[in-house]
Amino acid sequence: MNAASAATAVRDLPVERGVRARTLIAVAWLTLRRRMSGFAGAVVALALGVAFAGAATSMLASGAALPPHTPESVRRAVAESGALLVMLAVIGAFVTIFVVAGTFAFIVAQRRKELAALRTVGATPHQVRGMVMAEATLAALVASTLGVLLAPVFMSAMAWLLRGQELLPEGFAPSVSGGALAGCFALGVAVGLVATVAAARRAAAVRPVEAMRAAALADRPIGRGRWLGGLAALACGGGMLALVPIAPPDGRMPLTMFVSMPLVIGFALLSPAFAAWAGALVATPLARWTSATGELARENVRMAARRAAATAAPVLVTVGLAGSLLGGTMLLDEAMAADARQVWRSHLVVSGPGAAEAAGSLRGLPGVAAAVTVASADVEVFANRTVRTVSAMGVDPDGVSGVMNLARVEGDLDALRSGAVAADRAQAETFGWKLGEQVELTLPGGRRARPLLVAVFDGSPLGGGVLVSRDLLTRGARWTAVHVTLESGRPAQVDAVRTDIGERHPALRVDGTEEIMAVMAGARQEGMRIGAIALAGFAVAYTLVAVANTSALSFGARRGEFARLLFLGARRAQVLRMALWEALCVAATGVLLGVAVTGVAVLGLRGVLGGLGLEAPTAFPWTEVGMVAGACVLVVLVSALVPTGLTLRRAMSVSDSAAA
Amino acid sequence: MRRTASPSERTATSDAVRLIGLTRTYGAAPHEVAALRGVSTTFPARSFTAIMGPSGSGKSTLLQCTAGLDQPTDGQVLIGGVDLSALSERERTELRRDRLGFVFQSFNLIASLTAAQNVALPIRLSGRRPPKEWIREVLTLVGLGERTHHRPAELSGGQQQRVAIARAIAAQPEVIFADEPTGALDSRSGREVLALLRRLVDERGDTVVMVTHDPFAASHADRVLFLSDGALVDELRSPDSRSVAARLAELESV
Numbered sequence: 079m080n081a082a083s084a085a086t087a088v089r090d091l092p093v094e095r096g097v098r099a100r101t102l103i104a105v106a107w108l109t110l111r112r113r114m115s116g117f118a119g120a121v122v123a124l125a126l127g128v129a130f131a132g133a134a135t136s137m138l139a140s141g142a143a144l145p146p147h148t149p150e151s152v153r154r155a156v157a158e159s160g161a162l163l164v165m166l167a168v169i170g171a172f173v174t175i176f177v178v179a180g181t182f183a184f185i186v187a188q189r190r191k192e193l194a195a196l197r198t199v200g201a202t203p204h205q206v207r208g209m210v211m212a213e214a215t216l217a218a219l220v221a222s223t224l225g226v227l228l229a230p231v232f233m234s235a236m237a238w239l240l241r242g243q244e245l246l247p248e249g250f251a252p253s254v255s256g257g258a259l260a261g262c263f264a265l266g267v268a269v270g271l272v273a274t275v276a277a278a279r280r281a282a283a284v285r286p287v288e289a290m291r292a293a294a295l296a297d298r299p300i301g302r303g304r305w306l307g308g309l310a311a312l313a314c315g316g317g318m319l320a321l322v323p324i325a326p327p328d329g330r331m332p333l334t335m336f337v338s339m340p341l342v343i344g345f346a347l348l349s350p351a352f353a354a355w356a357g358a359l360v361a362t363p364l365a366r367w368t369s370a371t372g373e374l375a376r377e378n379v380r381m382a383a384r385r386a387a388a389t390a391a392p393v394l395v396t397v398g399l400a401g402s403l404l405g406g407t408m409l410l411d412e413a414m415a416a417d418a419r420q421v422w423r424s425h426l427v428v429s430g431p432g433a434a435e436a437a438g439s440l441r442g443l444p445g446v447a448a449a450v451t452v453a454s455a456d457v458e459v460f461a462n463r464t465v466r467t468v469s470a471m472g473v474d475p476d477g478v479s480g481v482m483n484l485a486r487v488e489g490d491l492d493a494l495r496s497g498a499v500a501a502d503r504a505q506a507e508t509f510g511w512k513l514g515e516q517v518e519l520t521l522p523g524g525r526r527a528r529p530l531l532v533a534v535f536d537g538s539p540l541g542g543g544v545l546v547s548r549d550l551l552t553r554g555a556r557w558t559a560v561h562v563t564l565e566s567g568r569p570a571q572v573d574a575v576r577t578d579i580g581e582r583h584p585a586l587r588v589d590g591t592e593e594i595m596a597v598m599a600g601a602r603q604e605g606m607r608i609g610a611i612a613l614a615g616f617a618v619a620y621t622l623v624a625v626a627n628t629s630a631l632s633f634g635a636r637r638g639e640f641a642r643l644l645f646l647g648a649r650r651a652q653v654l655r656m657a658l659w660e661a662l663c664v665a666a667t668g669v670l671l672g673v674a675v676t677g678v679a680v681l682g683l684r685g686v687l688g689g690l691g692l693e694a695p696t697a698f699p700w701t702e703v704g705m706v707a708g709a710c711v712l713v714v715l716v717s718a719l720v721p722t723g724l725t726l727r728r729a730m731s732v733s734d735s736a737a738a
Numbered sequence: 739m740r741r742t743a744s745p746s747e748r749t750a751t752s753d754a755v756r757l758i759g760l761t762r763t764y765g766a767a768p769h770e771v772a773a774l775r776g777v778s779t780t781f782p783a784r785s786f787t788a789i790m791g792p793s794g795s796g797k798s799t800l801l802q803c804t805a806g807l808d809q810p811t812d813g814q815v816l817i818g819g820v821d822l823s824a825l826s827e828r829e830r831t832e833l834r835r836d837r838l839g840f841v842f843q844s845f846n847l848i849a850s851l852t853a854a855q856n857v858a859l860p861i862r863l864s865g866r867r868p869p870k871e872w873i874r875e876v877l878t879l880v881g882l883g884e885r886t887h888h889r890p891a892e893l894s895g896g897q898q899q900r901v902a903i904a905r906a907i908a909a910q911p912e913v914i915f916a917d918e919p920t921g922a923l924d925s926r927s928g929r930e931v932l933a934l935l936r937r938l939v940d941e942r943g944d945t946v947v948m949v950t951h952d953p954f955a956a957s958h959a960d961r962v963l964f965l966s967d968g969a970l971v972d973e974l975r976s977p978d979s980r981s982v983a984a985r986l987a988e989l990e991s992v
Contacts, residue, residue: 088872088909089836093865101862105851112850195846198807199860199905200835202828286834287807289846290798290917 102205106212110220113185117213119627120181120270121221126620127174128225128266131167133233135258140250169399169616171269172339176346176395177624178273182214184388184631186281193281194289207282211274218270222263229262230254308347315341319682323689338402338679345398345671346391353387354380356667364659371652375659379667385632386664392624393668393710394675400618400706401676404611404699406683412697413687417538418595420692424448424481424561425572427594428579430586437560439582441477445575448480448563453548453555458520461509465520468505469543472551481561489513489533497529500545502537519546522554539690561591611702618706625710626717629664633657634721637728650726654719661718665711676703753816754913754945755781755804760813762799762968773799775968776813781913786939786946788956790982791965792990797949798917800965804947805838805915806830818912835860839906839914843921845898847890853877853901854886857908864909873908880904880934896927903934907944914938916948920955932958953982964989 110117186193193206201209237252318337325333345352361376379386428440433451440449453472458465475494479487486503494500499517501509511517516528527550562579564571576588643653680698762774773796781787789797802808804815806822815822818837822830834840847856854873861868877883880900890898899919906914916935920928936958938944948959956962957979964972966989974981 088861088866088868091861091866091868094867095865097862097867098865101859104855105848105859108850108855109848191844191846192848195842196848196859197831198834198840198842198846200831200863202831204828205863285807286831287802289840289842290802290807 098205099208102209103212103216106209107216109209110213110216116185116188116631117181117217119624119631120178120273121217121224122623122627123174123177123181123620124218124221124266124270125224125228126623127170127269128222128262129228129232130170130225130616131265132226132229132254132259132262133236134167135262136229136233136255137236137252139255139258140252168336169339170620171265173395173399173620174269175273176343177392177621177627178214178270179276180388180391180624181627182210182274182277183280184628185213186210186277187388188631188635189281190284190288193284194286197284197286198289203282206284207278210278210281211271214270214274214278215267218267221270222266225266226259226263229259304347304350308344311340311344311347313344315339315344315678316682319679319686322683322686337682338399338406338675341402341675341678342395342398345675346394349391349394349667349671350384350387352671353390353664353667354383356390356670357383357386357663360666360670361659361663364662368655368659371656372659374656375663378656378660379663386660386667389625389628389632389664389714390668390671392621392628393665393714394671396618396621396625396710397669397672397703397707398675398679399621401672401703402679404702405676405680408697408699409680409683409687413692415596416692418598419592420483421538422481422561422591422595423483424450424563424591425567426562426564426576426579427559427589427591428562428583428586429557429559429589432583433560433586434558436583436586440560440562440579443575443578443582445564445566445571446562447565448477449560450474450477450481451548451558451560452481453551453558454543455522455551455555457522457544457546459509459544460518460520470519470546470551471543472546472548472555474548477563478545480563484535484537487533487535489531491533491535493530493532494545494547496547496549497527498532498547499529499550500533500535501531502544503534505537505544506531506534519550521550522556539687539692618709622709622713625713629661629714629717630721633661633718634725636722637725640722640725644726653726654722657718657722658715661715662711664718665714668710668714669707672707752782753780754783754785754818755947756814756816757804758814758816760800760803760815761811762796762803762808763811772968774803774810777965777968777970778813779963779970781945781947783912783945784939784943785961786936786959787948788959788962788977789947789949789965790951790953790956790962790986792986793951795965795989796968797965799968801915801917801947801949805840806834832864835864836909837912839909839911841899841902841906841914841916841919843918845890845895845902845922847898847901847905849890852887852889853882853893853904856890856901857905860905861909868908876904876908877901879907881930894927895923896930899923899927899931900934903931903938907938907942911944913945913947916946918950919948920950920952928952928955951986953979953986956982 196206196209197203233252233254237250241248241250315337318333318340322333357379358376361372361379364372365376366372428436428449434453437449437451440446450473455470455472456467457470459468460466473494475492478484478491478494484491488503489500491500499519501511506513509517511531513531513534515531517531519527519529521527529546529550562575564575572590579586579588640653643656644650648656684696757777757779760774760777761772763770763772765771777796777800789800791797799808803810806815806817806825810823817833820833822833825833840846848859851859854870854877857873857876858868874883874886877886880903882897882900882904885893885897885901890901893901899922903914903919914935919935920931923931932955935946935948939946939960946959948955950956957977959977960975962974962977962982962985963970964974964985971989972985974985
């Protein structure tokens with residue numbers, strides 16, 4: 079027979095280079111096209127990430143390339159938004175890896191049988207791994223291309239938003255940077271590949287025997303690697319919290335902002351271990367109130383802990399990140415306000431043109447104990463191989479300890495007359511400054527100076543600023559005001575002196591120190607709040623994609639099971655109810671674990687701040703975090719019920735036609 | 739690349755597969771469960787053998803060990819004279835790809851590939867490029883010459899199983915292993931598939947080893963081996979449905 083003789087010669091065909099690789103890529107591409115709905119979550123998440131990163135880096139590049147005549151205030155605003163954008167990019171990369179890894183793990187788990195068949199007909203583990211990696215590469219290429227196309231739109235939207243919040247000046251118009259987009263494209267592909275490594279390894283470990291029978295996927299418990307990874311991530315989060323008190327003061331805040339990430343990873347990795355009992359906890363009352371559907375849902379969650387955990391994990395990430403970011407920011411706001419209150423002893427602040435010249439006459443007023451001119455500016459300190467911007471206060475030594483809380487002074491504050499600095503003890507240590515030695519500063523306007531460190535003291539817990547002699551800040555001070563301390567802080571006396579100053583110096587403005595600190599803290603808090611909402615909002619929008627994707631995938635894939643229930647006499651409404659309870663259990667599991675992450679992060683931060691000597695703050699953004707959790711639950715329910723409903727309709731029509 | 743049997747060598751080798759004292763146990767000492775207890779037999783080239791037995795008799799384990807999908811605890815499997823236990827996982831994979839064919843109960847075609855692509859896949863995975871007309875000829879042989887560009891979802895169960903058979907024979911394997919190939923098919927499609935397997939043996943000189951629980955399917959074979967409790971207990975030559983069913987009923991009642 080002709081066919082037989084032709085096929086006999088198969089082994090005599092030459093082995094050609096590249097055929098294997100091309101075959102794997104072709105199979106991967108066809109799989110990708112056919113299973114687009116499964117890959118959609120990963121592609122959307124990655125495209126959003128690349129678009130966002132492209133927009134952000136383009137803005138940063140535009141900021142770095144500002145024309146030379148740009149005013150200082152515009153430069154500063156652009157630089158500050160840049161810092162926010164960098165944080166967003168870090169969170170974006172983290173969430174992207176998480177979402178893409180989750181989606182690919184899911185796709186591999188659903189295709190075990192097909193992968194086993196591939197292994198049986200002769201694909202080596204290496205080839206199976208290569209195929210999954212090829213799928214990821216193609217998906218990442220598609221996503222990165224979409225992202226690059228979206229980036230200009232994102233950038234315009236971002237610039238518009240930042241201008242609307244007055245974080246950017248009207249005049250700043252960013253332009254798309256080709257280099258930035260190319261970099262983000264490459265980064266997107268790299269992130270996609272990194273996120274798939276674990277799934278590909280799992281795919282390569284599928285044994286060919288699994289193709290032989292229609293064996294149900296046994297829900298394997300958490301593997302040893304996963305336990306180790308989860309515990310290591312939790313330990314890392316705990317370690318970061320423990321590091322906060324001994325970290326340099328200006329490193330404490332970023333550290334606390336990022337504590338939640340390893341915690342989220344840890345909880346997500348260990349979630350299959352918690353999912354069963356967390357789900358059962360939620361489902362037990364349901365099982366009591368409903369006839370059969372609640373109990374079915376509970377058993378489904380309990381028996382398929384891993385599937386439940388896969389859907390609960392993105393909810394956990396969303397709630398955990400939003401809760402710890404927003405909660406942490408709110409705590410830090412309070413802490414910084416308390417910190418500012420602890421810096422000053424003065425009762426009144428006199429500002430306006432000519433305030434500095436009036437300081438001498440203020441000192442002579444009845445009831446005034448001390449009046450010191452304070453010029454504020456930012457200076458740059460070069461320490462530990464990085465340049466840090468530190469706020470500096472130019473003061474005269476006379477009476478300075480009357481207006482500020484300076485405890486345990488060592489050295490000589492009186493020497494703070496020319497070419498000298500004084501600093502908080504912990505801060506000086508961080509900078510590597512030694513008492514009596516010269517230190518390096520860059521003053522406003524780029525001038526360099528080498529003043530002498532004449533004194534150290536215990537300042538405020540969060541570090542505060544450095545004190546410098548006034549001659550260093552004769553030019554470039556942001557704001558100059560006179561701090562006035564009265565002999566007694568009784569309101570009557572404060573009011574009397576306030577009126578007295580107002581009469582003598584009608585051009586000057588007089589405020590209570592607490593009021594003005596509150597206003598300044600408020601402005602800073604507003605900035606931080608906007609930043610945190612941007613961070614959390616971004617993470618939430620992002621993870622909701624993942625929530626919808628995994629939930630829709632896992633419910634859509636259970637057509638056979640739902641059809642069996644119908645066959646056994648369940649009504650459609652009952653199956654839908656079961657899916658509803660199950661989705662509720664899964665969502666609640668995610669929320670519970672997310673709240674646990676938030677609790678550990680926020681309570682840990684609170685303890686740390688308390689340990690630093692600040693009044694322990696108690697505020698928590700219940701409304702915002704509640705809304706985020708609610709949105710997650712809603713998305714899980716909708717994305718569970720819609721595919722279930724569609725599946726049921728299809729199953730019904732199939733059984734109808736079979737009966738006909 | 740190892741040169742494998744050419745057609746003339748194939749006819750010269752009388753035994754495609756030889757099993758010597760095949761034993762497979764699961765679990766550790768006190769709770770040890772034996773799935774196979776020293777099975778020895780041969781599957782001659784150009785023969786069609788059915789393996790039957792009650793549930794739990796070890797027929798699936800026998801197929802898996804013989805096909806190199808599972809490792810026997812003791813004993814040897816020789817395929818075309820090659821001892822499987824001497825091979826690494828990678829070598830076993832390549833042996834499956836180049837010298838064995840598989841037909842499953844649930845077809846196990848790759849959903850995203852067309853019939854022709856599915857058939858060509860094992861050959862391409864070995865780094866060779868089969869000419870299009872070869873693939874078409876193989877599909878014509880199983881009666882699907884007009885359906886080369888259809889995907890599995892566009893084919894009936896019987897047609898999918900015939901694509902799977904085309905995939906199994908495309909590389910001219912020394913043995914084709916079939917695991918309940920008619921289990922998921924209606925009786926007409928099942929008969930077509932069985933007739934096709936019979937034709938492969940008669941007309942092309944292929945060797946088929948099939949696990950089944952269906953006496954009618956087994957009646958297409960030259961020989962039926964009966965397994966019970968992990969051991970070979972009987973053998974029927976030129977079987978018919980009735981005698982197979984009677985023997986199976988006897989075994990199940992024990």
